[in-house]
Amino acid sequence: xxxxxxxxxxxxxxxxxxxxxxxxxxxxxxxxxxxxxxxxxxxxxxxxxxxxxxxxxxxxxxxxxxxxxxxxxxxxxxxxxxxxxxxxxxxxxxxxxxxxxxxxxxxxxxxxxxxxxxxxxxxxxxxxxxxxxxxxxxxxxxxxxxxxxxxxxxxxxxxxxxxxxxxxxxxxxxxxxxxxxxxxxxxxxxxxxxxxxxxxxxxxxxxxxxxxxxxxxxxxxxxxxxxxxxxxxxxxxxxxxxxxxxxxxxxxxxxxxxxxxxxxxxxxxxxxxxxxxxxxxxxxxxxxxxxxxxxxxxxxxxxxxxxxxxxxxxxxxxxxxxxxxxxxxxxxxxxxxxxxxxxxxxxxxxxxxxxxxxxxxxxxxxxxxxxxxxxxxxxxxxxxxxxxxxxxxxxxxxxxxxxxxxxxxxxxxxxxxxxxxxxxxxxxxxxxxxxxxxxxxxxx
Numbered sequence: 001x002x003x004x005x006x007x008x009x010x011x012x013x014x015x016x017x018x019x020x021x022x023x024x025x026x027x028x029x030x031x032x033x034x035x036x037x038x039x040x041x042x043x044x045x046x047x048x049x050x051x052x053x054x055x056x057x058x059x060x061x062x063x064x065x066x067x068x069x070x071x072x073x074x075x076x077x078x079x080x081x082x083x084x085x086x087x088x089x090x091x092x093x094x095x096x097x098x099x100x101x102x103x104x105x106x107x108x109x110x111x112x113x114x115x116x117x118x119x120x121x122x123x124x125x126x127x128x129x130x131x132x133x134x135x136x137x138x139x140x141x142x143x144x145x146x147x148x149x150x151x152x153x154x155x156x157x158x159x160x161x162x163x164x165x166x167x168x169x170x171x172x173x174x175x176x177x178x179x180x181x182x183x184x185x186x187x188x189x190x191x192x193x194x195x196x197x198x199x200x201x202x203x204x205x206x207x208x209x210x211x212x213x214x215x216x217x218x219x220x221x222x223x224x225x226x227x228x229x230x231x232x233x234x235x236x237x238x239x240x241x242x243x244x245x246x247x248x249x250x251x252x253x254x255x256x257x258x259x260x261x262x263x264x265x266x267x268x269x270x271x272x273x274x275x276x277x278x279x280x281x282x283x284x285x286x287x288x289x290x291x292x293x294x295x296x297x298x299x300x301x302x303x304x305x306x307x308x309x310x311x312x313x314x315x316x317x318x319x320x321x322x323x324x325x326x327x328x329x330x331x332x333x334x335x336x337x338x339x340x341x342x343x344x345x346x347x348x349x350x351x352x353x354x355x356x357x358x359x360x361x362x363x364x365x366x367x368x369x370x371x372x373x374x375x376x377x378x379x380x381x382x383x384x385x386x387x388x389x390x391x392x393x394x395x396x397x398x399x400x401x402x403x404x405x406x407x408x409x410x411x412x413x414x415x416x417x418x419x420x421x422x423x424x425x426x427x428x429x430x431x432x433x434x435x436x437x438x439x440x441x442x443x444x
Contacts, residue, residue, distance in 0.1 A: 001103060004035070004036065007023055007108045007109075008116045011040040014330065035057065037060050079113050105126075106120065106125045111132065128191065131192045134192070134331050135219065138184075138202075140355065142214060145177075146181075188442055189218060190218065197418075218432065218435045224336055247403065250277050255333065257350065264385070267390045268281075268390070269305045271392075284296060326345045334360060342411070343368065343411045345370050346360055354374050357374070371392055374386070
């Protein structure tokens with residue numbers, strides 16, 4: 001039986017590319033399956049190249065509303081307005097007069113496109129979720145939502161907490177994620193970008209569930225888009241990296257929205273110089289409001305970095321040899337570092353990255369601590385961010401780059417497990433095969 005899945009990713013580049021990789025893996029797993037990825041357009045060159053790559057089994061359809069969104073504004077209300085367009089696209093794809101028309105097996109929606117579950121319901125097909133973050137954070141969201149809703153309905157005994165001295169500050173984003181978690185529970189299953197061997201406790205919690213409405217989790221990671229595009233890389237940088245000793249370079253990169261104030265950039269520069277390590281640093285100026293505009297390049301690095309820094313660092317600061325990665329802790333970046341066996345020091349800036357830092361440092365022991373507690377969120381504005389001192393950063397770099405450390409050995413072991421998970425009979429391959437069987441059973 002020919003089956004068609006409809007994928008609806010968030011337009012954020014990291015979500016979009018992970019969705020494409022996930023779709024390709026599913027097609028490799030089942031010859032009876034075809035997939036259409038409905039892309040919410042935001043004038044991306046990536047979108048253009050994808051459309052050109054459409055084929056009979058993997059198609060790309062682009063939709064856009066009246067107002068072109070950015071990566072960050074293409075959520076919630078904007079996505080809600082696109083539901084009629086999605087329904088029209090699906091209707092055309094499944095035109096009954098087509099002799100090769102497959103049977104619609106369901107929707108696979110992004111964690112930020114859960115309103116599209118309504119369209120699947122209208123069409124009478126199941127919904128599934130592709131969760132691009134980790135199992136631990138997903139479990140936290142589901143459990144917080146379960147406790148909150150149960151307490152509201154007097155189904156959860158909170159008496160043991162009545163005399164607690166602890167005071168928890170509820171994040172501003174809680175109401176959004178609570179609503180999101182409720183929608184998660186409406187799906188038939190959740191594809192999670194993780195590995196059984198990486199997050200066994202979180203996955204055990206999800207499999208047991210805190211209620212009978214917890215959907216099954218399929219740990220199918222690591223889902224990574226690892227194709228290199230030479231056009232996006234500087235030849236000078238790549239040549240420099242090739243000349244460096246193994247594991248000698250610190251790489252600093254903070255994702256598509258990561259940027260720093262001039263004062264923070266100077267602290268980082270001071271730490272790098274004092275650490276005496278080679279480095280490759282992707283440095284951008286933080287936006288005053290990252291929701292409205294992305295980070296930008298500093299207009300004059302000599303003005304904001306310590307005096308003479310660029311001249312002194314010319315022999316040290318450009319290319320593997322990558323021995324350590326200072327990252328914002330986005331889950332894609334974290335999985336990539338584990339895949340290549342490179343230890344990280346996590347500097348969380350926004351979204352769930354503080355949770356990722358806690359899990360990687362405290363629970364799994366796979367990352368270096370720069371600071372124990374983090375305040376501020378870049379999505380709330382640059383002024384919200386606390387200054388991290390050069391001393392803290394330098395200390396993190398020295399621990400990160402220590403050769404032969406227990407951390408480096410643990411990361412290498414997990415890297416091997418990640419590779420095995422994607423092999424025949426590996427845990428992630430088995431989970432993917434189970435997902436294909438379940439979507440078939442759910443429409444039988």
